[in-house]
Amino acid sequence: MAAPTARKRTGDTKRALTSQQQSVLLETLRKRFEKNAGRHKGVAWTTVQARLETNPDQLWSLSEMERTGGEPDVVAYDKKTGACVFYDCSPETPSGRRSICYDHEALNARKEHKPKDSAMHMAAAMGIEMLTEEQYRELQTLGEFDRKTSSWVVTPPDIRKLGGALFCDRRYGHVFTYHNGAESYYAARGFRGCLAV
Numbered sequence: 126m127a128a129p130t131a132r133k134r135t136g137d138t139k140r141a142l143t144s145q146q147q148s149v150l151l152e153t154l155r156k157r158f159e160k161n162a163g164r165h166k167g168v169a170w171t172t173v174q175a176r177l178e179t180n181p182d183q184l185w186s187l188s189e190m191e192r193t194g195g196e197p198d199v200v201a202y203d204k205k206t207g208a209c210v211f212y213d214c215s216p217e218t219p220s221g222r223r224s225i226c227y228d229h230e231a232l233n234a235r236k237e238h239k240p241k242d243s244a245m246h247m248a249a250a251m252g253i254e255m256l257t258e259e260q261y262r263e264l265q266t267l268g269e270f271d272r273k274t275s276s277w278v279v280t281p282p283d284i285r286k287l288g289g290a291l292f293c294d295r296r297y298g299h300v301f302t303y304h305n306g307a308e309s310y311y312a313a314r315g316f317r318g319c320l321a322v
Contacts (some may be wrong), residue, residue, distance in 0.1 A: 256278055
């Protein structure tokens with residue numbers, strides 16, 4: 126599974142969780158991890174917890190994924206680096222990240238009826254990366270996602286340069302990739318993110 130690069134963050138006290146918030150988040154992640162064992166065969170929760178506890182700066186990003194409805198869960202484990210890869214695994218695209226256009230260039234290009242934010246900007250602010258089309262399709266091998274909604278995915282520069290952006294969903298038992306103007310936004314479209322810890 127294609128893994129994002131682990132991100133490090135220092136000196137940002139606004140992005141720190143209290144010990145109580147950390148405990149609640151870890152318990153939520155543990156329950157989801159154990160309930161969905163098929164997403165991470167061969168990986169033990171103790172391994173994931175140890176990784177999270179040695180990288181507490183990443184917990185804030187996971188809490189943002191959780192807060193916005195992403196239901197993050199482990200989908201891959203890199204034995205060489207020890208990195209645990211989390212994807213948003215909510216059944217539908219995260220509810221707290223919908224009605225947004227693709228990126229801030231598209232947002233700034235709109236003259237009226239601007240959405241509240243853009244997918245790329247929100248992902249960066251959360252300290253995560255948007256799923257690529259390849260990662261999105263990998264996620265879909267672990268379950269059925271976005272049967273009623275759709276999710277923006279990282280768009281190749283040549284398509285974005287011409288004003289377009291890509292999004293994906295699952296319909297009729299198949300995963301589809303479509304295109305739209307990058308400035309478009311819909312109530313049923315958001316984005317899914319990933320984080321390597």
